[in-house]
Amino acid sequence: MKAIGKEAKLKTTDNAPKLDVHKIRQDFPILKQLAYGKPLAYLDNAATSQKPQAVIDAMLRYYTDDNSNIHRGVHLLSERATHQYEASREKVRRFINARDKKEIIFVRGTTEALNLVAQSYGRANVNAGDEVLITALEHHSNIVPWQILCSEKNARLRVAPINDAGEVLLDKFAELINERTKLISIAHVSNALGTINPVRKMVALAHQRNIRVVIDGAQAAPHTRIDVQDLDCDFYAFSGHKVYGPTGIGVLYGKSDLLESMPPYQGGGDMTASVTFQKTTYNTLPYKFEAGTPNIAGTIGLGEAIDYVSEIGLDSIARYEHDLLSYGTESLSQVPGLRLIGTAKEKAGVLSFVIEGVHPHDVGTVLDREGVAIRTGHHCAMPLMERFGVPATARASLAMYNTREEIDVLVAGIHKVKEVFAL
Amino acid sequence: MTDLQDLYQELILDHGRRPRNFGKLVDANKTAEGYNPLCGDKIRIYVKVGGDVVEDIKFEGAGCAISTASASIMTDALKGKSRSESEKLFKAFHDLVTGQQRGPETPDLGKLEVFSGVSEFPTRVKCATLSWHTLRAALSGEGEVVSTE
Numbered sequence: 001m002k003a004i005g006k007e008a009k010l011k012t013t014d015n016a017p018k019l020d021v022h023k024i025r026q027d028f029p030i031l032k033q034l035a036y037g038k039p040l041a042y043l044d045n046a047a048t049s050q051k052p053q054a055v056i057d058a059m060l061r062y063y064t065d066d067n068s069n070i071h072r073g074v075h076l077l078s079e080r081a082t083h084q085y086e087a088s089r090e091k092v093r094r095f096i097n098a099r100d101k102k103e104i105i106f107v108r109g110t111t112e113a114l115n116l117v118a119q120s121y122g123r124a125n126v127n128a129g130d131e132v133l134i135t136a137l138e139h140h141s142n143i144v145p146w147q148i149l150c151s152e153k154n155a156r157l158r159v160a161p162i163n164d165a166g167e168v169l170l171d172k173f174a175e176l177i178n179e180r181t182k183l184i185s186i187a188h189v190s191n192a193l194g195t196i197n198p199v200r201k202m203v204a205l206a207h208q209r210n211i212r213v214v215i216d217g218a219q220a221a222p223h224t225r226i227d228v229q230d231l232d233c234d235f236y237a238f239s240g241h242k243v244y245g246p247t248g249i250g251v252l253y254g255k256s257d258l259l260e261s262m263p264p265y266q267g268g269g270d271m272t273a274s275v276t277f278q279k280t281t282y283n284t285l286p287y288k289f290e291a292g293t294p295n296i297a298g299t300i301g302l303g304e305a306i307d308y309v310s311e312i313g314l315d316s317i318a319r320y321e322h323d324l325l326s327y328g329t330e331s332l333s334q335v336p337g338l339r340l341i342g343t344a345k346e347k348a349g350v351l352s353f354v355i356e357g358v359h360p361h362d363v364g365t366v367l368d369r370e371g372v373a374i375r376t377g378h379h380c381a382m383p384l385m386e387r388f389g390v391p392a393t394a395r396a397s398l399a400m401y402n403t404r405e406e407i408d409v410l411v412a413g414i415h416k417v418k419e420v421f422a423l
Numbered sequence: 424m425t426d427l428q429d430l431y432q433e434l435i436l437d438h439g440r441r442p443r444n445f446g447k448l449v450d451a452n453k454t455a456e457g458y459n460p461l462c463g464d465k466i467r468i469y470v471k472v473g474g475d476v477v478e479d480i481k482f483e484g485a486g487c488a489i490s491t492a493s494a495s496i497m498t499d500a501l502k503g504k505s506r507s508e509s510e511k512l513f514k515a516f517h518d519l520v521t522g523q524q525r526g527p528e529t530p531d532l533g534k535l536e537v538f539s540g541v542s543e544f545p546t547r548v549k550c551a552t553l554s555w556h557t558l559r560a561a562l563s564g565e566g567e568v569v570s571t572e
Contacts, residue, residue: 357440359487361462362431365544369427378463391463391485420431421488 016315024312025401027052038371041406046191046219046350046397047375048241051305055245058304059297069293071270085296088303089286095306096236097227098253102285105252105259106294110218111141113237113252114185116289117214118145120262121235122183125212128154130182135160135168135197136387137190140380142216146185155182162387166193166342174205181206184213188220192379192395193342194325194350196224200231207232212258218242222399223321223348225314228253240298245305249298252289259285266291309400317400321349324398328407335414337423341393351396352379355414358421360394366420367394370413372406429540430547431488434496439488444498448481453564457484457557459549464490468498468557475505477562482554489538489547494554496534506562513555520551 028050068077070085093101107113132146150157160173184206203213214235221238228236240249268291273281282288328351337356364376375395378385448469457466464486471479480498515529522542541551
């Protein structure tokens with residue numbers, strides 16, 4: 001069964017300028033350290049990415065020179081802080097090609113963005129007997145908010161299945177869409193397997209029936225160019241910390257007519273136009289959804305991170321990482337007893353694997369002592385692990401600063417695992 | 424490599440590969456399930472308690488080498504022990520894997536000494552103690568899923 005359409009491909013343009021990985025590595029101070037006396041090979045980028053000096057400096061500069069609350073002070077510092085905060089919003093708008101910067105809501109991360117949609121749009125639009133559709137690839141953060149909603153509303157959560165390669169079965173997905181489906185929420189890129197979903201096609205399928213689609217873009221934003229207008233998705237969520245920005249800041253994009261129609265998610269300062277004890281009038285977009293003092297430093301850091309990756313160019317990044325992933329896939333495939341989990345045709349940045357006879361957690365410990373940082377466990381995708389019949393996997397996940405040499409160190413580390421366990 | 428050899432000693436690898444007392448204990452009168460969400464390790468401990476004594480004990484589940492070996496060696500060590508002896512062993516084992524000083528009344532740990540290397544690997548302490556926490560829950564009869572988180 002053909003599960004993935006051609007359009008799922010990363011927008012790798014072969015003529016994108018080649019990226020200079022050694023120059024990029026110089027921008028990330030954390031990568032210069034040794035781990036247990038060995039060069040650090042940081043291959044846990046799907047969990048969080050490292051930060052370039054420019055991002056660290058921007059946040060330090062903000063706290064050193066400009067710290068102030070936004071949108072309310074008449075003084076110089078507040079004006080500077082507000083200006084930088086709103087400049088980041090414009091940078092995000094450009095980064096994902098939204099129509100208007102009022103469609104960019106700053107949140108804590110992808111998780112909060114998805115919860116916002118579930119609690120605001122979901123509670124207003126999903127009723128008893130309705131259905132919410134997700135896929136078998138989802139991270140817990142794109143499962144649990146919908147379970148909470150469905151349980152409250154007596155609605156039903158449906159799950160589109162995947163094949164053994166870890167690709168969503170598009171025909172099954174299409175079959176699951178029906179007159180009761182009220183909302184669809186899907187990962188752009190799977191965190192545990194790296195599968196790139198054909199989200200554009202999936203959005204089109206949903207829109208044929210006028211169903212709204214949320215995309216969890218946490219794992220896509222660092223690896224591929226995002227164009228929300230081209231995807232035509234209704235909501236798109238991503239986190240700053242996975243795209244070389246700070247933790248605690250993320251983005252929810254929503255089409256403005258939808259955001260206008262939605263009730264607020266949280267009440268508080270800055271989300272109001274006027275308040276009396278009888279009635280509150282809400283602020284306009286995007287402020288209606290930004291109650292309380294936001295993560296100002298984080299927002300400024302995210303803006304800087306977007307500048308940083310935009311200068312290198314997402315096309316160049318995608319091209320480089322694609323090459324690295326192919327090299328990694330080939331290298332790991334040659335290790336006897338190693339099984340790659342997730343072998344979709346279209347993948348980004350993730351090498352998830354198990355080794356016959358060794359638990360992933362033990363693999364992780366041995367690799368750690370070799371200076372190789374990977375993630376082991378269920379990757380917050382327990383239903384997915386169950387689908388593949390493994391309790392956990394070892395996952396190496398790539399970023400634009402990783403090298404072929406680091407893949408070689410990973411493979412050498414895996415041989416050491418086999419040595420320790422006498423395999 | 425020295426640290427790794429300390430952690431993955433031959434005895435641990437052996438019990439990890441071929442756990443003793445593995446399977447369901449049909450005449451158990453105490454049982455509990457333990458779970459480590461960090462790595463997905465799951466274990467169920469079955470105990471047959473007669474009076475104050477652990478007469479028999481078995482376990483089943485899937486986990487890493489450390490948690491499997493720990494459960495295996497623990498079940499070997501506890502057969503015939505009283506509740507208070509079991510509790511003292513747990514305390515001593517916990518001190519061992521977290522690198523605490525040994526008190527004057529520390530009981531002889533026997534084969535459990537093989538887990539001393541765990542103290543150099545703080546992220547693996549939960550693997551080593553999962554079976555013990557689960558045992559404690561079984562003996563106290565809470566019968567709920569024990570989580571290391």
